[in-house]
Ligand code: SF4
C-alpha cells in the first residue's frame with residue numbers, strides 16, 4: 001500500500017469545513033455526543049470515557065471566507081477566534097454539543113465567554129490548567145477541575161465516567177500517542193519519507209477521527225511510508241516553533257519544505273503529544289492524568305517555567321533529539337504567547353549556538369513568496385555554516 | 389488632576405498632594421532600598437498582595453505603574469521602540485515593552501531616580517496571560533527569584549471553593565515561605581490582619597467616592613478622575629494608614645462638591661454643565677491623557693462609571709478585605725478582579741452601570757496592547773446596547789505606545805457619538 005490514499009483521505013478531512021466525518025459518526029448511532037476543544041491541551045481521555053467524540057476546532061484556515069467573524073474582533077487580534085466564530089455562526093459547529101476553551105491565552109479565554117453569550121444553548125467551558133506543579137497544590141486543584149469535566153460530560157452524554165472507562169480511554173490514547181511519536185521518529189530518521197505536510201495532515205485527522213480509527217490510520221501510514229522509495233534531498237533540518245494555536249496554512253509548510261528545509265520537529269497540535277509518557281493504568285485515573293500533566297508534559301508558551309535555568313531548554317532538546325541544524329520561529333501575527341516567548345527562546349538558542357530565523361503568518365496568509373525566500377536563505381546559510 | 393482649582397478647592401488639593409507624596413515617597417524608598425538594607429518586591433496591579441508583602445517589609449515596585457507614569461511623561465514611546473529594536477514584537481503589550489525598554493535605558497524610574505533590582509518577582513497571575521511572560525522576561529534579565537501565584541479565571545462566572553482553596557494553598561505553602569526566606573522576616577498573621585483592617589476602611593471610602601457619580605450632576609469623573617482615585621488602593625499603599633487617610637480626605641472633598649452641586653474638576657478647572665453621562669470600558673490612554681480627557685470635558689461629557697477602576701478590585705459589588713479571614717480574603721480579592729471575570733459577567737456589570745448611573749450609553753476605549761480587556765469588546769458593546777437600548781461607541785487607542793493614539797480619529801468618533809446621544813434624546817423628547 002502507498003501513503004498516497006491515506007494522505008488523500010486526511011486532506012479531504014482537513015479541507016472539509018463542515019465536519020462531515022464528525023456528522024457521520026454522530027448519525028451512526030442515536031444519542032452520540034461530540035465535544036469540541038481548542039488548542040492547546042484538554043484531556044481527551046475524559047471525553048472519550050464519556051462515550052463522546054473529542055473534536056479539535058482550529059479555526060477556518062485559508063479556505064473559509066470570514067464574513068461575520070471580523071465584526072467581532074479588532075484588527076490587532078489574531079485570526080483564529082474570528083474564523084472560529086465564523087464556523088459557529090454559519091452552523092458548521094452545530095454538530096458539537098459543547099466546546100472546551102483551554103487556558104492558552106486571553107483571546108481564547110475571552111472567547112469562552114463570548115461562546116456563552118452567542119451560543120446560549122450549547123455547553124461552553126473554560127478549562128483551567130494549573131501553573132503550580134506541586135501535587136498537593138496544583139495537582140489537587142487540577143483533579144477537582146477534571147472532576148468537573150467528568151460530571152459535566154456525564155450529564156451531556158448520559159453515561160457514567162467510571163474509573164474503568166477512564167482507564168480504557170487512557171490506554172487508547174496512550175497507544176495513539178505512541179504511534180504519533182513513531183511518526184515523528186520516522187520523520188527524524190528519514191524526513192524524505194514522511195514529509196511535514198503529511199505529518200501535519202495526519203495530525204489534523206486526529207482532530208476529528210475517533211482515536212481508534214486514527215491509530216489505525218497512523219499505523220497504516222507508517223507501514224506504507226517505510227516501504228516507499230522517495231528521493232533524499234540535500235535539505236537542512238529544522239525545528240518549527242510557534243504553530244501551537246492558529247494554524248499555519250498548508251502552503252506555508254510546503255514553502256518551507258520547498259525552500260530546502262526538512263522539518264524534523266514542530267509544535268503542531270500539541271494535544272496529540274502533550275503527555276510525554278504513557279499515563280499509568282493502575283491507580284486512580286484522574287490522579288494519573290494530573291501527575292502526567294504536572295510532571296510528564298511538554299512545554300509551550302502557555303505553560304509557566306518555574307526554573308529560570310530550564311527556560312527554553314525544551315527547544316534545545318528538540319533540536320538535539322531531532323538532529324536539527326536550526327529553528328524556524330513561525331508565529332501567528334498578534335499571538336501574545338508565541339511572540340512574548342520568542343525572544344527568550346532565541347536567547348537560549350544563541351547561548352547554545354543554534355541558528356534561527358523568524359517570521360509571522362496568519363491562517364489565511366496567501367503570499368508565500370517572502371516566506372519561501374526567507375526559509376531558503378536560512379537553509380543556504382545553514383549549509384554554508386556547516387560546510388565551513 | 390492639577391492645581392487649576394487653587395483657591396476654590398483647597399481641600400481637593402489636600403487629597404492630590406497626599407497622593408503625590410505617597411507616590412514620590414515610594415519611588416524614593418525604592419531608590420534607597422538596597423542602601424538601607426531593604427528588600428524589593430516587584431509585582432502586578434490586578435490581584436496584588438500588597439498587605440502580605442508589607443508583612444515582610446518589602447518595598448513594592450509595580451512595573452505597570454512605572455510604564456503608565458512614563459506614558460504620562462511622554463517617555464514611554466522611546467522605551468517601546470528600544471524594546472522593539474532589541475527584538476520584541478510590535479504586536480505585543482506595550483506595557484511590557486515600556487518596562488523592558490526602561491531597563492535597557494538604565495532603569496531610571498519615571499521620577500528620575502534609579503529603580504533597584506528586585507529581590508523577588510511576585511508573579512500574581514490574575515486576569516492577564518501576559519503577566520506570566522512579562523515576569524519571565526524580567527526574570528531572564530535579573531536572574532532573580534520568582535514566586536508564581538496562579539489565580540484561576542472565573543470561566544463559569546463564579547469563584548468555586550476549589551479555586552479559593554488553590555489560591556489559599558499557594559499563599560500558605562508556597563508564597564509565604566518564599567517571602568519569609570527572601571526577606572528574612574517571619575510571617576505574622578496579626579500584622580496582616582491589621583493591614584486588612586486599613587484596606588477595608590479605604591475600600592469603603594473608595595466605593596463611596598465612585599458611587600457619588602450616581603448623582604446628577606456627578607461630582608467626579610469616574611474614569612479620568614477615577615484613575616487617580618484608585619491609585620493608592622490598587623498599588624503599593626493599600627493597607628497603610630496613609631492610604632486610609634487619603635481616602636477619608638478624598639471622600640470629604642467629594643462630599644463637599646456634591647453638597648455644593650458641583651461637577652468634576654478637570655486639568656483645566658471646574659467642568660461646565662454636565663451634558664452627557666457615559667460608562668467607559670477599557671483602560672485609558674496615558675500618552676495623551678489630558679488631550680483625551682479634554683475631548684470629553686469640553687463637550688460636557690462626564691464618565692460616571694468605568695471598568696478600569698475595577699482592575700484592582702470590584703469593591704462596589706461588595707468585596708472587602710476581611711481581617712477575620714485573612715488568607716481566604718486575599719484569595720477572593722485576587723479571584724474577583726475585573727479582568728478575571730468572564731464576559732457574561734462583564735456584560736451584566738456594564739449593563740448595570742448604564743442603568744444604575746443613568747448613563748447615556750457605553751463607550752469602549754479599546755486598547756491595542758491588551759487582549760485581556762479587548763478580545764470580545766465588540767460583542768460586549770452589542771450586548772449592552774441591546775440590553776439597555778442606549779447607543780454605544782468604540783474608539784481604539786493604546787496605553788503607552790503613542791503611535792496608536794490618533795487624536796483626530798478619536799475626536800471625530802466622540803463628536804459623532806455625542807451627537808447621536810443628543811439626537812436620540814431629542815427624538816425621545818419629541
Ligand atoms: S493565536 Fe495566539 S493569541 Fe491567538 S488565540 Fe491562539 S494563542 Fe491566543
Ligand code: SF4
Pocket residue numbers: 481482483484515516517518519727757758759760761787
Ligand atoms: S495585556 Fe493588558 S492587563 Fe496584561 S499587562 Fe498588558 S495592559 Fe496589563
